[in-house]
Amino acid sequence: MEYETYQPDLELSDFVKCFWTLRVPAGPDPQKQRIVPDGCVEMIFTLGDDVRRYINETDHIIQPRGMILGQLTEPLCIEPTGAVDTFAVRFFPGGFIPFTTLSMPDLENTETDMSAVFGEEDAANLKKLVVNAANTEERIQIVQAFLAQKLRDAKHIDRILRSTVDLILASKGRVPVGGILQENILKRRQLERRFSKLVGLSPKQLARIVRLQSTLQMLLNNDDSSLTSLAIENEYYDQAHFIKDFREFTGTNPNKFLKDNALVLSTAFYQKE
Template sequence: MTYDTFQPHPDLASLVKCYWTLEVPPAADSQRQRIVPDGCIEMIFTLGDDIKRYTSADEFIIQPRAMILGQTIEPFFIEPTGYVNAFAVRFYPYGFTSFVTASLHSLANKETPLELLFGDTPAAELEQKIIPATDAKERIQIVEEFLFTKLKSEITIDNIVKSTVGALLETNGVAPIKSILKDDPSKRRQLERKFLNQVGISPKQMGRVIRLQTALKMLLNRQSDSLTSIAYESEYYDQAHFNKDFREFTGINPKEFLGHENMELSSIFYAD
């Protein structure tokens, strides 16, 4: 399995977190992989064989080969049908709203084909350029040219949304929303509405996802062998609170996370 990340053009760096590529040779006994929420929206191109996404224990769909994966608040399973070769754009939580007119809440917890957001012809032309490109550098140039054409003349991210995301990231997801709003309750409903539109999930959900990611990184980087210590450093109320959130977002307990065969892909994505 080969996973690499690449930095965006400076003029897109406030909106695009990174580009990434993933290659996995075909295997006779390929395992389902559990994908957990990370607070980002991604534009993904499948360049190899199809990828299944399970909608229940036994039922699945084939993911679109050029799609937007919206915000997720629960884990889901994917499974390769053969050779995995993917190229993707990972946007910051509020980054994708600057390229589309759709509410990002409408994209949550599902895959959306590119043509539904950008139109049949532009989406097809982009995919037809991405597929035969020789390497990641060329694909990045192609997708950045596309993003620059779609970038709104004025970036319309509300300051209240951007500052809230910033405060949550700076505090690993634990900044109380009321403190961000400076105890002005009249702004809370406005923030909730703008967050759903420009991020895709609520401020509270985003905070929980960010806090979980902090704990996941500590686990993956083995910064502590004590789950109680990780729960404390991630500012959960107690071990039970940590376990509850962990299971809700990953589907398993913290003790099961490391070395779990279904977590290999997520472990690579979220270790940085």
């Protein structure tokens, strides 16, 4: 498996977290993978064989070959049908707002064909250019030019939204939401509704997911850490609360995470963060 990340140009650096590629040769026994929520919207181009996404244990759909993957609040189960060759854009939380008029909650936990986001003609032209590009560097240039052209007034992302996202990311999700939105209860609820509409997650949901990211990175980089120390360092209320969050977002418990073959892909993503 080859997973690589690339940084965007300065013009898009407030919106795009990274570009990434994934290549996995076809194997005799394709294996399901669970993708863990990370608080980001993804723009994904399938260059290799099709990918299945499981709706339940047995039923699946074929993912669009050019799609926007919305915010995840639960693990997403996918399975390649052959060789994997993927090129994608990962947006910061809230970073996809200037590029669409669609509501972020409408994209939650699902893949949306790019034609529904950018229009039939623009989406078709973009997919054609990306597929026919000679290499990753050329694909990055193509998509950066496309996004720069689509970029609406950056003021569309208001000051409160940007500062709230930045604080959640900087604190690794450990700052209580009440401490972030220090407003009267009515105004706080208004801000939370606006945040959810623009980001696709509530401030509390994003904070939980970002805190889990920090926990996963610690677990991957130091597997000698006890569950108690992981819970304490990431400021969970107690170990039971930590395990509950962990299971909700990964589909397994911390002791089994490193040995779960269905999480190999998610592990690779987090090791590159």
